[in-house]
Amino acid sequence: MRLPPDEAERLEALHSYRILDTPPEEAFDDLVRLASRICGTPMALVSLVDAERQWFKARVGLDVPQTSREVAFCAHALESPRPLIVNDALADERFARNPLVLEDPHIRFYAGAPLLTPRGHSVGTLCVMDHVPRELSVDQIEALEVLSREVLSRLELRRHVMELSRAVESYERGAVERQRVERHQAAQQGATEALAEGLSVEDAIPRVLKAIAEAQSWAYGALWRRDSTAEVLRLAATWSADPEATRTFIESSRAVACTPGVGLPGLVWEAGDMVFLPDLQKDPHFLRAPAALRSGLNQGLGAPVNLGGEVLGVLEFFSHDMEPLDDELRRVLQSLGTQVAQFLERDAADLELRSNDARMRSVIENMLEGLVVVNGRGRIESVNPAAEQIFGYPAWEIVGQPLKLLLPHSVADHAEAFLADAYGRAIGRVTEWEGRRKNGEVFRFELSLYEFLSPDGRLLAGHVRDISDRQRLERMKKEFVATVSHELRTPLTSIRGSLSLLGSGVLGEIPPEAREAVEIAERNTVRLIGLINDILDLERIEAGKVEIHVEPLELATVFERSIEAVRGMADTMHVRLEVEPATARVDGDAERLVQVLVNLLSNAIKFSPRNEVVRVTSRSEPGFVEVRVADHGRGIPDSFKEAIFQRFQQVESSDSRQKGGSGLGLAICKAIVEQHGGTIGVESERGKGSFHFRIPAPGTRLPATP
Amino acid sequence: MKVLLIEDEDDIRRVARLSLSRVGGMEVVDAASGVEGVHRAEEESPDAILLDVMMPGLDGPSTLAALRSNPRTASIPVVFLTAKAMPEEKTRLMDLGARGVLTKPFDPVTLPAQLRAALEGR
Numbered sequence: 001m002r003l004p005p006d007e008a009e010r011l012e013a014l015h016s017y018r019i020l021d022t023p024p025e026e027a028f029d030d031l032v033r034l035a036s037r038i039c040g041t042p043m044a045l046v047s048l049v050d051a052e053r054q055w056f057k058a059r060v061g062l063d064v065p066q067t068s069r070e071v072a073f074c075a076h077a078l079e080s081p082r083p084l085i086v087n088d089a090l091a092d093e094r095f096a097r098n099p100l101v102l103e104d105p106h107i108r109f110y111a112g113a114p115l116l117t118p119r120g121h122s123v124g125t126l127c128v129m130d131h132v133p134r135e136l137s138v139d140q141i142e143a144l145e146v147l148s149r150e151v152l153s154r155l156e157l158r159r160h161v162m163e164l165s166r167a168v169e170s171y172e173r174g175a176v177e178r179q180r181v182e183r184h185q186a187a188q189q190g191a192t193e194a195l196a197e198g199l200s201v202e203d204a205i206p207r208v209l210k211a212i213a214e215a216q217s218w219a220y221g222a223l224w225r226r227d228s229t230a231e232v233l234r235l236a237a238t239w240s241a242d243p244e245a246t247r248t249f250i251e252s253s254r255a256v257a258c259t260p261g262v263g264l265p266g267l268v269w270e271a272g273d274m275v276f277l278p279d280l281q282k283d284p285h286f287l288r289a290p291a292a293l294r295s296g297l298n299q300g301l302g303a304p305v306n307l308g309g310e311v312l313g314v315l316e317f318f319s320h321d322m323e324p325l326d327d328e329l330r331r332v333l334q335s336l337g338t339q340v341a342q343f344l345e346r347d348a349a350d351l352e353l354r355s356n357d358a359r360m361r362s363v364i365e366n367m368l369e370g371l372v373v374v375n376g377r378g379r380i381e382s383v384n385p386a387a388e389q390i391f392g393y394p395a396w397e398i399v400g401q402p403l404k405l406l407l408p409h410s411v412a413d414h415a416e417a418f419l420a421d422a423y424g425r426a427i428g429r430v431t432e433w434e435g436r437r438k439n440g441e442v443f444r445f446e447l448s449l450y451e452f453l454s455p456d457g458r459l460l461a462g463h464v465r466d467i468s469d470r471q472r473l474e475r476m477k478k479e480f481v482a483t484v485s486h487e488l489r490t491p492l493t494s495i496r497g498s499l500s501l502l503g504s505g506v507l508g509e510i511p512p513e514a515r516e517a518v519e520i521a522e523r524n525t526v527r528l529i530g531l532i533n534d535i536l537d538l539e540r541i542e543a544g545k546v547e548i549h550v551e552p553l554e555l556a557t558v559f560e561r562s563i564e565a566v567r568g569m570a571d572t573m574h575v576r577l578e579v580e581p582a583t584a585r586v587d588g589d590a591e592r593l594v595q596v597l598v599n600l601l602s603n604a605i606k607f608s609p610r611n612e613v614v615r616v617t618s619r620s621e622p623g624f625v626e627v628r629v630a631d632h633g634r635g636i637p638d639s640f641k642e643a644i645f646q647r648f649q650q651v652e653s654s655d656s657r658q659k660g661g662s663g664l665g666l667a668i669c670k671a672i673v674e675q676h677g678g679t680i681g682v683e684s685e686r687g688k689g690s691f692h693f694r695i696p697a698p699g700t701r702l703p704a705t706p
Numbered sequence: 707m708k709v710l711l712i713e714d715e716d717d718i719r720r721v722a723r724l725s726l727s728r729v730g731g732m733e734v735v736d737a738a739s740g741v742e743g744v745h746r747a748e749e750e751s752p753d754a755i756l757l758d759v760m761m762p763g764l765d766g767p768s769t770l771a772a773l774r775s776n777p778r779t780a781s782i783p784v785v786f787l788t789a790k791a792m793p794e795e796k797t798r799l800m801d802l803g804a805r806g807v808l809t810k811p812f813d814p815v816t817l818p819a820q821l822r823a824a825l826e827g828r
Contacts, residue, residue, distance in 0.1 A: 489789060490715055493811035497721030504815045506728040529811055546792070591793060 004078045006121050011051060014123040017155045018162060020048060020055055027154050028058035031126065031147055036060045038143045039111065039136055041128040046151050047074040047112070048124035061129075062105060071100050074125045077112035081120070083141055083148075086110040088133035109134045111141065113148035115155070126151050184332045187215035191336050195343045200350075201225070201236055208340060209239035209315070216329070218319040220246050220297060222253060223305070224265040225313040225344065232257040233265045233314060249295035249318075252288050263287045265314040268302035272311060274333060275302045276325050280318075296320060303333040307341035315340065370445075370464035376457050378403050378419055390445070390466045392438035408434050408442045422449060423460070432467070443468035478539050485532045485539075492532070496525040534664035538647070541671040548589040548675050552698060555582040555618055555625065558590060562597035563616070566605060574610040577601075580617040584625045586695045592672045593695070596680075599665045600629040600691045607633030607689070620697065624678065628692040636684040644682060645670040669693070709821070710752035711736040712743030712769060713787065714761040721814055722756065722787075730818025740764025744772045747779040754825055756808070759788040759799065767802050774803060785824045787812070 004010060014020070028046050036044035043061035047054045054072040056065055069075050076094065077084040089095040089108050100107050112127030126148035128136075136144070190211025198204020201223075209221030218241075225236035235253045240246040258266035267275045267285055277283045277300040280292050286300065297318035305313035315337060323329075364371055370387030374380055379402055383395050391398070391406050398405055404415035411418050411434070425431050426449040433447050446465040451458065499522035501507050503515060510518070540546045559582050570577050586593075597616075604614040612632040619626050636644060647667045666680075673680045673693045680693040709732050713719040719736055726732045735750045737743035741764050747755060755773070759766035766786055773779040783805040788795065796807045806824025808817070 486789070489811065490718065494715070494717035494721055496811055497718070497725065497814040501721065501724050501728065501814045504729065506815075507724065547794070549793075 002079070004122070009119070010078070010121040010123060013117045013119065013121045014048060014050055017123070017159050019057060019155060019158065020050060022057070024058060028151065031151055031154070032058040032060050035126055035128050035144060035147050038147075039128040039140050041109065041111075041130045041134075043105065043107075043129040045074075045127050045129075046115075046124065047072070047127060048115075049074055049078060054124065067100070071098055073098075073100070073107070073110045073129075074112050074127060077114050077125045077127065078122045081114060081116055081122070083111060083113040083144060084125075085136065085141070087135050091133070105129075106131050108132050111136050111144060113141075113144045115148055115152045117152065118156070123152075123155070180326075181328060183215040184328050187212040188332050188336065190215065192339060195339050198343070201344065201347050204343060205237035205340070206239045208336070209237065209317075212315075212333075212336065213239060213241065213317055213319075216317070216319075216322075218301075218317045218322065220249070220295070220318045222250075222316050223313055223340065224258065224316065226311065227257070228348070230257070232259055233269060234258075236313065246295045246297070249288065249291045249297065252291035256287060264300050264302045264316055268304050268314045268316075269311050272304055272306065272309075274304070274325060274330060276322075277301070278324070292318060301325065303337050305337045305341045305344065307338060307345060312341045312344050370466070372403075372406070372462045372464060374403050374419070374460045374462065376459070378415055380405075381456075381459060387464055390437075390464055391435065406435050408436045412436070419460075422447065422462075423451075426462070427451065435464070444471060478543055481535060482539050485536045488532050489529065492525055492529050496522060496529060499525060531664070534668060538664055538668050538671060541668065541675065546675075548592055548672075550587050550589055550676070553586050553588055553590050553593070555584045555586055555627070558582075558586075558588075558593045558597060559616060559618075561590075561594045562601060565594070565598045566601045569602060570605050570614070573605050573608070575605045575608045576611070576613045577605075578613050578615045580615070582618045582627075584618055584620045585698055586625050587698045588676055588695055589672075592675075596669045596672050596693060597627065597629070599669050600693075603665065604629050604631035604633065604689070604691070607631065609633070621694075622697075624694040624696050626692050626694045628690055630688070630690040632687060633689050635686045635689045636682055641682050641684070645680065707754070708733040708735065708750065708752045710734075710743065710747055710750060710755045710782075712740065712746075712755065712761075712766075713758040714738055715758075718758075718810075722812070722817065725812075725814030725817045726756075726821070729815055730821070732818065740766070740769035740772070743769055744776070744779070747773055747782060748776065751778070752782060754805075754821065755782055755784045756821060757784050757786055757804075759786050759790070767799070770802055770804065783825055785821060 032044040032046055036042070041061075043059075045059045045062060046057040048057055049055075049069060049072060051069070053066050053069050054074050056062070059065075073084070073086065073095065086092050086095060087109060089098065089101040089110060095101050095107075095110075098107075107129050109130035109132065110127060111129075112125035114122035115124045115126065116122050126144065128144065191208040194204050194207030194211060198207065205223045209223065213219070213221040220238070220240045222238040223236045224233040226232075227234050234257050235250075238246075238250050238253070240250070256263060258269070260266050260270040262285075264275060264277060264286055277286055280286050280289050280298050280300055283289070286292070292298070292300075295318075298320055299322040300316060300318045301322060302314050302316045304311050305315055315333070364384045367384065368386055370390040371382075371384040372380060372387050373382045379400060380398050382399060383391075383393075388395055393405075402415060403419065404412035407415060407418060422431075422433070426433075426447050428448065428450060430446050430448045432444055434442055435445050436442050444467050446463075446467050448463045449460055451460055453459070499518050502510065503518045503522055505515075537546075559579055563577060563579055567577065601614065601616070608614055608631045615628075615630045617628045617630070619628075645666045647664055670680050673695070676695050678693055678695040680691070682692075683690045709726055711719060711722055711726065711734055713722060713736070716738065719738065723734045723736055727734045735746055735752060737746045740761055743755070743757070744764075746752075757766050757769055761769075764772065766788070770784055770786075773782065773784065784803070785806040785808060786799045786804050787808050787810055788799065789810045799807050805827070806821075808820050808824060812820070
């Protein structure tokens, strides 16, 4: 078979029409009918010749749809742009033995006009045939050519329509793609907004899930979050298009904690990358398949929530008919994963802050001390419930008000000076101040201040402790002690007097044993009276009821009078007194200083062994005069050196019985010395003791500290 | 020497009475209140009066004032007996015109001597 020289291009042109093996079309059928009528032939065809065969798009008078190219007349017609006319096939050696001539359909006449494409390639023919030899007129041949061009223009039209529809199709496909991009953008934007506006995981994440899932038409989304203590992922937030349908799925998700590699979240965690499960029912990794099935979910997608390579959580989405991951969606989920991770980190930090804050708040709310915070302008920033109670104002009434609201009227006008004073005295220390309650009552409180910086500037926080109750109690206690002591004194005076008279024998001689008993009774009565006197004395000094009369004194006078008072006692106890002559002058109350010195001397004598010496010395130092009483008693243990000046503190509890004394003597001495603006102390080692007190030198006396 | 003892506390009055009579060998008359004391002073014309300061009704200073306002008792020396041993209290009582101030609780063995010393201005 001879092929035309442009066979390849010709075939390409033919295939471009996409016409082969298509159903009959009326337009072509009409053209072959017209050709048959014009040429007066019983048969007419539109024959298209491909590599192997000729195929008939339209035919008249012929039953077969195609024949092999070998036998086709039309194959010959392809070789020339002019029509091929075979007036008698039997007389033409090219066709005389052609089966189509010799057998059915017994073709004797053939005329075919080639179907020439615009580029001149022939793809087939429009041909007419007859069972008998014949000729066509010039008009008929021209008509056949016209019709063949018409066939080709139909083919061309068809090709254009096809190209157009392909273009339309491709345009439409582009629109789908654009929609897809828009969906991704919507997901991205919605999620970003939710993260920007959201205050907490509970608030923001469901909105993020909703934005992503709705944009993709997915049914369900969830966030799994790394549990910081246990290395597992737990369900942290969900969103569902149909909450009722996914209820059981959410419940079963909540019941699961995923370790790396376990479940969809675990797979994502382990891989650090997105995982798509196209069929949940068949996936061995998917643990929640039964619940998912019940909730109508059959496909799943997981994406890591990671930051700096660390997986902080996993986003998972489920639906019925999910499109597989494309690059764009991958990019969107990756970017959102990072954003969610940043949000989780921020949230974790916030949570810690909030929980610290809540803890602090709870401490402040529940503490018994009042807390008042004042800003640099002297206005109240905040008060706690205890402060509300102490000052009698609800917080809303005083917050923002000037501090002077809480001060007595006398200082309220100088609130700034008060603040400066408090700032100077009360920072980090407990000091006493007066405050004013809402009902006008002025009361004393203990204040300690500390300063701190806040974003709003420098603030002062004051701890306030109402001590008015404590003071009232102390006052009552002291009054009670004074009253009771006084009431005790009168009967004791009678008892002591009676015993003394009995013991003296002026009321008549009594037997020696009775005398001994009377002496015991009298001694103890004296002790009791001494104790009561000391209590009264101490209370009066401490209450400030005893004025001291300070005047210039010769210390020597104080020494003389004191020695005079204890000499009898020293003699009785066989203790020697050595007094270094004193030359110093002091400012003080003679009576009271004698009382102190007598007390120290009596103690020294009481605790000295027989025949030992008690020494009294003095020295002048810059600013003060020191008086010292040294003995060779048993000494004072170090642990007792502070306590010894407190009430009822004796080194051994038996001392008050064996050595007498109320246990108040040194407390009284301390009160008196301090009233003079001086100090009292003790140095001691075993077998040696030395008490001293210091009184400010003349002209240097400071006001006593109450 | 005849002493009038004015003291509202019965037991203390009795102890003081025993002390002054048995230790001091004095003749003692007593009264349990300021008002009674003023009457007794007029009746008995004692050589000295030992007068308690704190008494219900007419207290020591008021009793002293009453005694001073009556010419028959105005010149009898009065010595106070007080539980308040503070110097300022002593001064206050001396300023009222007392001859002396003795403090409670007193020692009954030495009380007569103290009273004599006070009366003699020692």
